[in-house]
Amino acid sequence: MMKFSKKYGMAWLFALLLGLVLVGCSEVDRTRRAAEGGDAKAQDKLGNMYSKGAGVPRDQAQAAIWYTKAAEQGVASAQANLAFLYYKGTGVAKDEVRALAWLSLAAAQGKSKDVEGASGLVSMGMTPEQLSQAEALANELQAKISRKKP
Secondary structure, three states, X not given: OOOOOHHHXXXXXXXXXXXXXXXXXXXXXXXXXXXXXXXXXXXXXXXXXXXXOOOOOOOHHHHHHHHHHHHOOOOHHHHHHHXXXXXXXXXXXXXXXXXXXXXXXXXXXXXXXXXXXXXXXXXXXXXXXXXXXXXXXXXXXXHHHHHHOO
């Protein structure tokens, strides 16, 4: 077995720690490159990274940008996450009509019972006009998504 001096042991430890930091950075970099290249799942993942502050500074406005790109390509989880940002007014202007439209699209894909429940809660305090606007917007968004899909 080779003996390492303290000098080389510290250098090895530093290299190991630097490698771990770079691996973390490369995950963000790989995700960002894929997202910028139009990969919808990477866009959703980058939105999650910004929303949680995972490997990037926490930034709800950036999360909304990446969720929007993924949602417009039909990613149900991005649609649901974007809806919650609109409902709360976090990173975007509060817009319950837009929130309900995105939740409706996510629910239509069978995202989860939680999304269906959230749709009910969002719509509960809305006027008939707002409900109509949300339905029209959901139809418009769905048509836009359908045109983008191959």
